[in-house]
Amino acid sequence: MQLQIKTILNAIQHFPGFVYRDIRLGRELRGRGRTIEIRIEPHAGIPAKCSRCLQPAPGYDRLPERSWQFPPLWGLVTWFLYAARRVNCAEHGVVVEHVPWSGGKRPVTIAMMCFLSRWARRLSWRETARAFQTSWECVYRSVEWFVQWGLAHRKLENVESIGVDELHWGKSQRADNFLTVIYQIDGHCRRLLWVGKRRTQATLRRGLKELGPQVVGGLRFVCTDMWKPYLNVIAAQAGQALHVLDRFHITTHLNQAVDQVRRAESGRLRAIASTRAAQLKDMRWKLLRRGSRVRGRARDRLNALVASKLATARAWILKETFAPFWKYKSLTWAGYFLDDWTWRALRSRLEPMQKVARMLRSHRSLLMNWFKAKGEISSGAVEGLNNKIRVVTRRSYGFRTYEAMEIALYHTLGRLPEPEQFAHKFC
Ligand SMILES: [Zn+2]
Numbered sequence: 239m240q241l242q243i244k245t246i247l248n249a250i251q252h253f254p255g256f257v258y259r260d261i262r263l264g265r266e267l268r269g270r271g272r273t274i275e276i277r278i279e280p281h282a283g284i285p286a287k288c289s290r291c292l293q294p295a296p297g298y299d300r301l302p303e304r305s306w307q308f309p310p311l312w313g314l315v316t317w318f319l320y321a322a323r324r325v326n327c328a329e330h331g332v333v334v335e336h337v338p339w340s341g342g343k344r345p346v347t348i349a350m351m352c353f354l355s356r357w358a359r360r361l362s363w364r365e366t367a368r369a370f371q372t373s374w375e376c377v378y379r380s381v382e383w384f385v386q387w388g389l390a391h392r393k394l395e396n397v398e399s400i401g402v403d404e405l406h407w408g409k410s411q412r413a414d415n416f417l418t419v420i421y422q423i424d425g426h427c428r429r430l431l432w433v434g435k436r437r438t439q440a441t442l443r444r445g446l447k448e449l450g451p452q453v454v455g456g457l458r459f460v461c462t463d464m465w466k467p468y469l470n471v472i473a474a475q476a477g478q479a480l481h482v483l484d485r486f487h488i489t490t491h492l493n494q495a496v497d498q499v500r501r502a503e504s505g506r507l508r509a510i511a512s513t514r515a516a517q518l519k520d521m522r523w524k525l526l527r528r529g530s531r532v533r534g535r536a537r538d539r540l541n542a543l544v545a546s547k548l549a550t551a552r553a554w555i556l557k558e559t560f561a562p563f564w565k566y567k568s569l570t571w572a573g574y575f576l577d578d579w580t581w582r583a584l585r586s587r588l589e590p591m592q593k594v595a596r597m598l599r600s601h602r603s604l605l606m607n608w609f610k611a612k613g614e615i616s617s618g619a620v621e622g623l624n625n626k627i628r629v630v631t632r633r634s635y636g637f638r639t640y641e642a643m644e645i646a647l648y649h650t651l652g653r654l655p656e657p658e659q660f661a662h663k664f665c
Contacts (some may be wrong), residue, residue, distance in 0.1 A: 251339075255280065259278060263314075271314075271371075273314060273316065274317070276318050288325050289336040301322045303319055306318040309350050318339060320337065346380060351383050359649065385645050385652070389654060393655075394450065397449075399614070400457060400461070401623070418434050418436065419432070419624075423623075430647060430652045435640060437465065437468075438467050443475070462482075469481075469601075469604075483607070483608065486617055487620075491597065496525055496554055497525070499550050504518040517546060525543075528561070549588055556582065557591075563576060576598065580596075627647060631643060
């Protein structure tokens, strides 16, 4: 008794109504590689099904043989060969039959698309194509199919908190190089819900529309930056939700302000050849980290800088003294703290810090919402997802188009469901 490939195929992927007929070792058209060709025949006793309604229908004629690429067996490129029938459906007329391993017009089986898609999460698309002897285009189209299947089958229930953010990708600063992303940031599920080009009101409106009125109406918390177009749309469309300016974004603004002060001052000191310029050299990361996390020799340099009368030192102190704000339990005390801090920042004569202070002051009520939502939303969720997006967009070096990158983002961060019957057997 010999184990046959047919037996294995039937065990891992059996299609009712079809049988694996003969399996041969072939040769690639060009080149000297070997291939495996698996010829499939319809089961004599089972009628074909209409591809549109999936109902059995009488046969009409047969089309010429086509091939579909299957996951490679023993490293050999493997093909399914089959001549599809056309059926005469009572409802749809003469149409091609339903071919269960085929996901459309492309010469790739669903199993292969799932196989490539799963590997495309671990390797870059280019590496995936090389590893499995196929093209970048084939990997791209496979992931695209996989993502579209996932988006069509995902469930958008219990979405209570979302984070909306804008991200930059690529090199240019054109409007098209910004993305609007909508994340779900609930404790039980963190994922990318939607991504779209640009960061305008229209973009966010389009995103919310695609999520649907049920999702938008069910929101309890929305986390955003102080980006005006988003504030407007959220207020108009998700008025019932508590709108929170989150810690991560405020911290980013403070850090940027400190950095601006440092750069300007460093330039000024170097221009007059001051010896104090050395104090600001290589200090960028030491200044931007949370103060309590700077240790060792870096700490000594930071302490020396803080003791100086430099503007950078004053900016850094302002940034650091804002941190306790997030720890308050009482709304009233947090409010006093905020007013006191903004008052000091406005008197600091440091233009970038004053700018942050004015911004915080004009968004005071949204900022105070942080305390109303306390414990219910995670401050790190948006930041964490943003970092993951950066990994993908950086790997996206090979992505030639925005569309390809968008698909890669849904693929890696969307937590999309997968067509299990095809996906789980091969990797
Ligand atoms: Zn039909």
